[in-house]
Amino acid sequence: MFEYIGKKIGPYEVGEPIGQGGMATVYKAFQSSMTRTVALKVLPPQLAQNAIFLARFRQEAQVIARLEHAHILPVYDYGESAGLLYIVMRYLDGGSLEQRIDAGRMPLRAINKYVGQIAAALDYAHQQGVIHRDIKPSNVLIDRQGDAFLTDFGIAKMAEGTQDLTGAGVIGTPQYMSPEQGQGLAIDARSDVYSLGVMLYEMLTGRLPYEADTPLAVVVKHITAPLPSARLYAPDLPESIETVLTTALAKQPAERYATAGELAAALDQAIRAGVRPQTKPFSPDHKPTQPSDSARPASAPRRRLRIQLPRLTRRILLTSAAFVALIGLVVVLIASQPQPSGPVVGVITDPNIVTLTPGSVTPTLVEPTPTLVSAVSGGCNELLFDDFSDPAGGFPRGENNSAVWGYRDGEYRLLIKLANEFEARALRQDFPDYAVEVDAYFASESPGDYGLILGADSATTRYYAFIVDDAQNFAVTRREPSGTTQVRDWAFAPSLNTGNTVNRLRAVRKGGTLAMYGNGVLLAVISDTLNLPQARIGLIAASFGSGGVDARFDNFRVCPPPESLSPTDVSLVDAFDDDRNLWGPIRYEDGLSAFIEDGQFQLSVPYVAAPGRALFKWNPAFATGDFELEVESRIVEGVEDSRAGIMFGVQDIDNSYILYASANRLLSFYNRVGGDQPAIVLDQAVDAIQPGDAVNRWKVAVSNGLVTAWLNDERVLQASIAYTAGAIGFACEAGSPPLTHCVFDNLTVRGQPSTGAAIVYPLCNCRREVRASQPALIAWTWLATDAGLIDDFLSAITMTLTIDGRPLDNPAQYWGAIEPNATGAQARWVYALPPLAPGSHIVELSVSAAMVVSDGRDANADGRPDTLGPGEIFTGYAQVVVTP
Numbered sequence: 001m002f003e004y005i006g007k008k009i010g011p012y013e014v015g016e017p018i019g020q021g022g023m024a025t026v027y028k029a030f031q032s033s034m035t036r037t038v039a040l041k042v043l044p045p046q047l048a049q050n051a052i053f054l055a056r057f058r059q060e061a062q063v064i065a066r067l068e069h070a071h072i073l074p075v076y077d078y079g080e081s082a083g084l085l086y087i088v089m090r091y092l093d094g095g096s097l098e099q100r101i102d103a104g105r106m107p108l109r110a111i112n113k114y115v116g117q118i119a120a121a122l123d124y125a126h127q128q129g130v131i132h133r134d135i136k137p138s139n140v141l142i143d144r145q146g147d148a149f150l151t152d153f154g155i156a157k158m159a160e161g162t163q164d165l166t167g168a169g170v171i172g173t174p175q176y177m178s179p180e181q182g183q184g185l186a187i188d189a190r191s192d193v194y195s196l197g198v199m200l201y202e203m204l205t206g207r208l209p210y211e212a213d214t215p216l217a218v219v220v221k222h223i224t225a226p227l228p229s230a231r232l233y234a235p236d237l238p239e240s241i242e243t244v245l246t247t248a249l250a251k252q253p254a255e256r257y258a259t260a261g262e263l264a265a266a267l268d269q270a271i272r273a274g275v276r277p278q279t280k281p282f283s284p285d286h287k288p289t290q291p292s293d294s295a296r297p298a299s300a301p302r303r304r305l306r307i308q309l310p311r312l313t314r315r316i317l318l319t320s321a322a323f324v325a326l327i328g329l330v331v332v333l334i335a336s337q338p339q340p341s342g343p344v345v346g347v348i349t350d351p352n353i354v355t356l357t358p359g360s361v362t363p364t365l366v367e368p369t370p371t372l373v374s375a376v377s378g379g380c381n382e383l384l385f386d387d388f389s390d391p392a393g394g395f396p397r398g399e400n401n402s403a404v405w406g407y408r409d410g411e412y413r414l415l416i417k418l419a420n421e422f423e424a425r426a427l428r429q430d431f432p433d434y435a436v437e438v439d440a441y442f443a444s445e446s447p448g449d450y451g452l453i454l455g456a457d458s459a460t461t462r463y464y465a466f467i468v469d470d471a472q473n474f475a476v477t478r479r480e481p482s483g484t485t486q487v488r489d490w491a492f493a494p495s496l497n498t499g500n501t502v503n504r505l506r507a508v509r510k511g512g513t514l515a516m517y518g519n520g521v522l523l524a525v526i527s528d529t530l531n532l533p534q535a536r537i538g539l540i541a542a543s544f545g546s547g548g549v550d551a552r553f554d555n556f557r558v559c560p561p562p563e564s565l566s567p568t569d570v571s572l573v574d575a576f577d578d579d580r581n582l583w584g585p586i587r588y589e590d591g592l593s594a595f596i597e598d599g600q601f602q603l604s605v606p607y608v609a610a611p612g613r614a615l616f617k618w619n620p621a622f623a624t625g626d627f628e629l630e631v632e633s634r635i636v637e638g639v640e641d642s643r644a645g646i647m648f649g650v651q652d653i654d655n656s657y658i659l660y661a662s663a664n665r666l667l668s669f670y671n672r673v674g675g676d677q678p679a680i681v682l683d684q685a686v687d688a689i690q691p692g693d694a695v696n697r698w699k700v701a702v703s704n705g706l707v708t709a710w711l712n713d714e715r716v717l718q719a720s721i722a723y724t725a726g727a728i729g730f731a732c733e734a735g736s737p738p739l740t741h742c743v744f745d746n747l748t749v750r751g752q753p754s755t756g757a758a759i760v761y762p763l764c765n766c767r768r769e770v771r772a773s774q775p776a777l778i779a780w781t782w783l784a785t786d787a788g789l790i791d792d793f794l795s796a797i798t799m800t801l802t803i804d805g806r807p808l809d810n811p812a813q814y815w816g817a818i819e820p821n822a823t824g825a826q827a828r829w830v831y832a833l834p835p836l837a838p839g840s841h842i843v844e845l846s847v848s849a850a851m852v853v854s855d856g857r858d859a860n861a862d863g864r865p866d867t868l869g870p871g872e873i874f875t876g877y878a879q880v881v882v883t884p
Contacts, residue, residue, distance in 0.1 A: 010081040071121040073151035098137035119260035126189040135195035174215040182219040190253040197248025205233040240270035380559035414541035416549040426538025437506040448549035453538035495521035510561040522571040572749040603732035618729025627751030640664035641735030644742040650727035652761035688714035762845035763876030785824040785856030847874040
């Protein structure tokens with residue numbers, strides 16, 4: 001585990017280990033050039049291969065290195081050496097504040113000193129724009145003179161300017177988290193003040209203010225429970241000190257001390273004079289036990305839920321996405337009334353409803369993301385259940401040189417002892433078709449993966465593995481005696497939890513198809529080409545760069561499969577906590593931009609020349625046929641004619657459907673075809689739309705060519721459309737000057753990937769996934785104001801199209817006839833892709849013109865028709881990913 005002892009990393013000679021955590025190991029090291037002992041923090045080698053993490057590491061290391069304060073542990077150096085990332089800090093041998101607390105109750109004089117020094121360090125960091133986010137005793141080191149030094153700013157982020165760099169960094173420890181941090185809300189310096197207050201409580205009493213059996217329960221207590229009196233555990237404390245704690249640990253940030261220095265000054269005053277320090281004013285309208293967020297109303301869709309947590313130690317660290325995932329359950333626990341399983345919709349005869357087809361059809365609305373409870377207790381006629389409490393259960397037990405497997409602590413354990421090894425163990429019982437689910441988590445910090453074995457033979461030499469890692473990624477592999485094939489490459493899935501937090505994995509095998517789910521969200525559907533008539537189910541775990549991967553499993557359940565794979569399984573869920581879900585942030589020089597920030601997907605559209613400028617952004621990795629969608633939209637900047645919209649059936653920037661709601665309560669619906677945008681509904685007044693900058697909750701369903709839309713639980717539109725399976729996205733359209741800014745949050749989509757013909761637009765510079773048996777068409781349309789301009793264009797251009805680098809012979813032969821359309825004329829180029837092997841394929845298109853060509857339009861509003869050429873006028877690509 002400590003393989004670097006005695007070796008050199010950069011210019012540093014590595015000595016004994018002095019600390020280890022989930023993200024790094026700290027060694028005592030020697031720097032010969034300076035003749036000094038240092039603390040060398042070494043990160044796992046695989047992190048150096050992650051481009052996002054590497055960028056984040058470099059940025060945060062610079063932030064840490066520039067923090068120069070008497071009570072912040074100095075950072076001397078950072079760098080990369082032989083595939084390793086490291087940070088070099090001052091070496092202290094006086095232990096930590098955690099050790100001082102564990103040794104017994106501390107005198108008030110020492111507590112006052114430590115709080116004053118830590119507060120000074122925090123105030124300095126906050127002035128530099130850095131929030132620590134993980135204040136706790138183990139992050140306070142003591143030198144030989146008894147002075148305190150705040151350390152481990154490696155998790156800190158700049159308050160501004162770093163939102164584009166994301167990763168799975170630790171953001172806090174449950175026992176010390178502020179209520180707003182536990183809810184995933186925006187935080188500022190007052191969150192660190194709260195954490196310092198928790199640490200002060202622990203120093204004064206020898207115990208934490210809130211303790212529980214699980215990290216989740218601790219978080220809930222921080223949000224909802226009254227503060228236990230410190231004098232219950234330390235009766236000799238002056239009342240004035242308890243008042244300091246009450247203010248520091250106020251549920252609402254506005255009621256706390258504004259700075260850490262204010263807390264330290266109040267404590268010093270209380271200790272020295274015994275007077276009651278001044279507290280923050282209390283608002284009579286404030287309800288301390290009800291967390292609030294004006295951007296997320298109580299009726300907003302719940303984020304993914306986590307019901308069962310592993311047996312973790314008191315000081316467990318959870319990653320950012322893991323704690324945002326806790327929010328949904330916190331909301332459920334706080335609610336005073338039980339929530340219905342889904343919205344109830346009747347026949348609505350509201351004059352605001354735009355109905356474009358006869359009859360009344362009410363598709364099923366999107367329900368909140370399924371919880372573990374509903375998944376377990378949904379009337380399953382169990383074929384098998386094992387909670388692993390009985391070691392005589394049906395799973396195998398054993399050990400070899402690389403792994404240990406068997407029952408332990410009421411769970412099933414797969415311990416991988418060596419680096420880059422795996423162990424797969426299956427039941428001895430065969431099943432035909434089935435639905436299987438299990439709770440799984442890591443009981444160690446070593447990087448690896450775990451998952452389900454599906455469709456295995458009796459010798460466990462042929463099977464599929466559905467696996468997830470500790471950073472919200474999943475993959476599907478097929479194992480055979482000849483080797484392992486990657487059926488679905490590693491991909492990010494926001495529904496998965498990170499680190500040591502439980503994931504509920506589920507898989508359904510039916511009729512030659514395997515469907516795989518993570519926490520209720522459909523992640524992949526593949527064909528079972530192994531196709532064993534009777535197959536076994538099991539569990540698997542693997543290690544990456546080091547051994548010690550301890551994967552745990554619980555509540556293993558096998559049921560008969562559903563009658564059919566539902567076309568409305570949740571297949572895309574995104575709370576926009578980071579940008580790994582392929583939304584592809586973009587920023588242009590003129591301010592037009594799409595980005596993820598503050599837990600929302602945001603589109604910013606500056607006003608230019610005339611109203612109507614819009615920005616469209618969709619997720620290129622997910623295309624669906626019939627679907628049901630829920631999302632929240634809000635216009636945070638703009639004027640009455642600004643609009644926020646939902647896109648669906650997106651083929652490319654010129655082909656989609658768009659539903660808009662404006663800030664002045666007007667609904668519009670467009671079918672964008674070939675760049676033209678004729679209105680199906682235009683500026684229909686709808687009272688259900690919340691005006692101005694209020695949140696609007698959308699529900700949109702497409703079924704059998706019928707689209708139905710709801711806003712804030714009222715049906716507002718129903719129309720027959722010629723729907724083609726496509727992507728889901730968002731639109732923001734500017735009204736009057738100067739700017740329109742739209743935000744979107746809490747997206748849930750139900751719908752399986754399309755099996756009809758996939759239309760791929762080669763200039764989209766995007767990714768499109770198709771099934772192996774699914775026909776795929778490469779298509780491109782040229783539009784102009786009249787047929788003569790199209791004729792000139794086709795005569796002047798040269799096209800080059802390649803598939804995986806191989807050119808297509810005579811691409812011009814695939815142009816169709818010139819046809820009239822609503823705004824002039826068009827010609828369509830269509831090529832049917834030949835069958836492609838599973839995997840990734842690149843289609844590239846380049847178009848050049850021998851002379852100046854024009855489409856007759858005036859897109860830049862300069863009063864003249866636009867022109868292109870001579871030379872290259874278009875180039876682009878599409879990545880076609882073929883899945884089995």
